[in-house]
Amino acid sequence: MEIIYLKSVDSTHSYLKNYISENTYTQPTCVYTNLQTNGIGSRGNSWEGIEGNLFFSFVINKELLPKDLPMQSTSIYFSYLLKKVLKQKGSNVWLKWPNDFYMENKKIGGTITNLSSNLFYCGVGLNLISVCEDYGNLDISIDCNEVLNEYFNLVNSRVSWKNVFSEFKIEFEKSRMFKATINDKKISLENALLINDGSIEIDDKKVYSLR
Numbered sequence: 001m002e003i004i005y006l007k008s009v010d011s012t013h014s015y016l017k018n019y020i021s022e023n024t025y026t027q028p029t030c031v032y033t034n035l036q037t038n039g040i041g042s043r044g045n046s047w048e049g050i051e052g053n054l055f056f057s058f059v060i061n062k063e064l065l066p067k068d069l070p071m072q073s074t075s076i077y078f079s080y081l082l083k084k085v086l087k088q089k090g091s092n093v094w095l096k097w098p099n100d101f102y103m104e105n106k107k108i109g110g111t112i113t114n115l116s117s118n119l120f121y122c123g124v125g126l127n128l129i130s131v132c133e134d135y136g137n138l139d140i141s142i143d144c145n146e147v148l149n150e151y152f153n154l155v156n157s158r159v160s161w162k163n164v165f166s167e168f169k170i171e172f173e174k175s176r177m178f179k180a181t182i183n184d185k186k187i188s189l190e191n192a193l194l195i196n197d198g199s200i201e202i203d204d205k206k207v208y209s210l211r
Helices: 012-023 070-087 144-156 161-175
Strands: 002-005 030-035 054-059 094-096 100-103 106-116 119-126 177-184 185-188 200-202 204-205
Touching: 002 161, 002 185, 012 030, 012 119, 030 144, 054 144, 070 094, 070 100, 070 106, 070 119, 070 144, 070 161, 094 161
Parallel strands: 002 030
Antiparallel strands: 030 054, 054 119, 094 100, 100 106, 106 119, 177 185, 200 204
């Protein structure tokens, strides 16, 4: 994974897409910064950028991912692998379905994933310091370079979806206390049925996690 550090940028996601458009894709590439001024959140929302937090986006060919990974659940997959790295460093961060990082009952970050041709673009925002009282922040101090290197080593190891899902389905029980935005509506996850492909079933309707 080629890692590019930027002192500041409007959006790592937009920067990376433009970078690949101009230079073509030759290898997995990551762009990261600690100051993002116009980040992209899920459903087109912005993600407030405060200097000192972690923002990164990466692109990877889908052929480099596990063969058993459902394409619609890459957000869960990429998010959970990062959660595993942070957990190994002593954090109590957990993953709310499908792609939000939480400390106890407060969101501290999230993931967006888009597929373009055979390339997955994944963007992550993570609060390392407090942004406002509505959001939390990571409970440990981290070295961003170290975390990213360990994270991409894990991605490169192609951990199977079966392995990730076996752990995530246990953690999913925490999500039942919360709501998820589905078709622009806040829907309780209390009675949601988690399916093996990472989707959920609510009121006899199947909802996928890719976003």
